[in-house]
Amino acid sequence: MKNLFQKFHFNTHVESPHSDESFNRSKALNFSILLLPFFTLVTPFLVFLENYSYGIFHLEIIIGILGILLVSLLCSAGMRYGGFIGKNILGFALVTFFLSIQFGSSGEIVFTFMLLGVALLLLIFKDNFLLIAASIFATFFIVTLGQAFAPKGVRNLEFARHQVATGSVPFPRLIHIVLDEHIGLEGIPTDLPEGVTVKKQLREFYEKYGFTTFGGAYSRYFHTVNSLPNLLNFSSASKARMYIGQDDSPNKLLQNTYFERLSQAGYRLNVWWGHHVDYCSHSPVPIDNCIQVPAEGLKTSHRLPLNTFERVQLVFSAYLNLSKIYQRGRDYYQSFRNGIIPYGVSLPSATWDRHTVTALPYLFTLDDLWENILDLPEGNAVFAHLLIPHYPYVANSDCTIKGSINEWKYSSLLFTPHYPFREGMHNTEDSRKTHYQEYFKQVRCIYMKLDELFEKMDHAGIFENAVIVIHGDHGSRIVKREPTIENEYELSREDIVDAYSTLFAVKFPNQVGYYETQPFPIEFLLQEKVVKPLLEEKGNVLPPDPFVFLRSEDRKILDLKPIPYPITH
Numbered sequence: 265m266k267n268l269f270q271k272f273h274f275n276t277h278v279e280s281p282h283s284d285e286s287f288n289r290s291k292a293l294n295f296s297i298l299l300l301p302f303f304t305l306v307t308p309f310l311v312f313l314e315n316y317s318y319g320i321f322h323l324e325i326i327i328g329i330l331g332i333l334l335v336s337l338l339c340s341a342g343m344r345y346g347g348f349i350g351k352n353i354l355g356f357a358l359v360t361f362f363l364s365i366q367f368g369s370s371g372e373i374v375f376t377f378m379l380l381g382v383a384l385l386l387l388i389f390k391d392n393f394l395l396i397a398a399s400i401f402a403t404f405f406i407v408t409l410g411q412a413f414a415p416k417g418v419r420n421l422e423f424a425r426h427q428v429a430t431g432s433v434p435f436p437r438l439i440h441i442v443l444d445e446h447i448g449l450e451g452i453p454t455d456l457p458e459g460v461t462v463k464k465q466l467r468e469f470y471e472k473y474g475f476t477t478f479g480g481a482y483s484r485y486f487h488t489v490n491s492l493p494n495l496l497n498f499s500s501a502s503k504a505r506m507y508i509g510q511d512d513s514p515n516k517l518l519q520n521t522y523f524e525r526l527s528q529a530g531y532r533l534n535v536w537w538g539h540h541v542d543y544c545s546h547s548p549v550p551i552d553n554c555i556q557v558p559a560e561g562l563k564t565s566h567r568l569p570l571n572t573f574e575r576v577q578l579v580f581s582a583y584l585n586l587s588k589i590y591q592r593g594r595d596y597y598q599s600f601r602n603g604i605i606p607y608g609v610s611l612p613s614a615t616w617d618r619h620t621v622t623a624l625p626y627l628f629t630l631d632d633l634w635e636n637i638l639d640l641p642e643g644n645a646v647f648a649h650l651l652i653p654h655y656p657y658v659a660n661s662d663c664t665i666k667g668s669i670n671e672w673k674y675s676s677l678l679f680t681p682h683y684p685f686r687e688g689m690h691n692t693e694d695s696r697k698t699h700y701q702e703y704f705k706q707v708r709c710i711y712m713k714l715d716e717l718f719e720k721m722d723h724a725g726i727f728e729n730a731v732i733v734i735h736g737d738h739g740s741r742i743v744k745r746e747p748t749i750e751n752e753y754e755l756s757r758e759d760i761v762d763a764y765s766t767l768f769a770v771k772f773p774n775q776v777g778y779y780e781t782q783p784f785p786i787e788f789l790l791q792e793k794v795v796k797p798l799l800e801e802k803g804n805v806l807p808p809d810p811f812v813f814l815r816s817e818d819r820k821i822l823d824l825k826p827i828p829y830p831i832t833h
């Protein structure tokens with residue numbers, strides 16, 4: 265009887281299929297808790313390396329993956345021992361982080377629905393959610409790993425050669441170069457000795473090559489996404505993000521009057537771009553060649569003699585900033601950090617992730633672009649939007665690259681490690697000066713390269729007959745205060761000039777250039793001084809009133825506020 269009872273007891277407690285299942289389930293749940301954080305965190309990192317063709321076998325990547333492993337183990341511990349809240353909140357946060365990296369560019373509305381979807385699934389499936397998620401992310405991880413090891417092709421930055429359409433009158437080659445963040449000649453601060461020299465050198469450079477230079481040119485907008493779409497449509501809309509879709513990254517240009525008119529006249533179009541505005545995917549007219557300079561160009565940092573720690577910083581700056589959720593968290597931290605400074609508490613400034621290589625890929629691929637220009641048949645136009653002399657100021661005057669990311673400078677103190685908080689000021693008197701000194705080095709590097717291009721074109725006998733337009737899209741933006749509606753009454757004349765003054769120079773075949781100081785907006789100059797003479801259109805338009813637009817700090821407010829340019833106080 266006793267044996268029988270023991271047997272029965274044994275059976276119910278150990279061999280019962282139900283109990284066995286719950287034991288296995290809790291084992292599986294613990295296993296998911298251990299694996300889920302690692303797979304959700306490492307998979308988007310591998311996808312990121314794949315998208316940037318960065319490669320895995322680098323010391324900085326091994327260190328990065330070990331760092332991710334450490335964070336994953338901490339998350340696993342939090343989920344295992346943090347009770348209901350630890351398990352669910354961390355599970356939700358991990359999946360959210362993953363989605364924000366993978367689908368961050370899909371727009372806020374889509375993203376909010378995704379988050380609601382995750383929350384709903386978590387409510388319905390409870391613990392099963394973690395089991396399901398772990399299996400999905402494990403699969404995703406294995407697929408990604410397979411891709412990461414697959415051999416990569418080399419990107420070709422060459423325009424495909426083609427014949428000019430038969431029967432069309434060959435137009436002169438049109439070389440249109442946008443130098444992002446290039447200040448106008450009259451805007452260059454001459455209270456700095458380097459400014460006086462650079463202004464003189466630039467004026468002489470354009471004179472030497474027969475350009476007409478509009479030293480007083482300015483953009484009506486502080487941001488590229490407003491400046492260039494309006495310029496290309498010869499407009500000055502008082503709404504932000506005209507001609508480009510909402511929440512798209514990169515911003516797809518939906519209307520392009522300039523390209524349409526060139527195309528209608530018979531020009532073949534070739535585009536070279538990389539950031540901010542995608543000129544090709546929604547172009548109203550065919551584009552023969554559209555070359556995108558590798559996004560972020562992180563891979564180009566391989567060529568630099570940086571130390572491993574700097575490489576880790578560069579990689580993680582680019583990676584983390586893909587997540588809008590992360591960016592928002594970082595911004596909250598920064599506001600909190602600034603808010604408690606008056607109480608004598610100084611936390612580290614959130615600048616560890618502000619390193620970017622933006623200008624580098626453009627500098628490294630200039631020679632390829634020059635080759636394409638030299639090969640360009642008549643009847644072709646090339647439109648190149650280059651993020652130089654845009655920050656970071658990585659180049660010396662002779663175009664050698666500064667060997668440490670600590671020497672790279674930015675337009676604002678906000679990007680500078682150990683940012684001394686001064687009520688939202690972008691620059692002090694001193695930092696404005698030092699930032700301009702570094703900016704001028706990058707400007708000089710570009711002119712060294714442009715000089716090489718023009719010499720080569722001249723040598724090939726194609727310089728004189730080419731039409732060349734070179735201009736900026738806004739000022740150097742080395743401002744003390746950002747030109748926003750909120751800051752309107754604190755802005756100085758100097759701020760407005762630093763923000764909006766921009767380059768505009770144009771050269772036509774067999775023309776004597778001149779220098780003009782009057783303040784003309786760039787959309788007027790493109791229309792009147794480039795398109796009309798090029799396409800032999802008639803009629804004259806009076807220069808419009810000089811004004812620029814301020815934008816609200818609240819990015820959701822799209823209405824812009826016009827103020828006179830330049831202001832007099």
Ligand SMILES: [Zn+2]
Nearest residue numbers: 444445488737
């Ligand atoms: Zn810009």
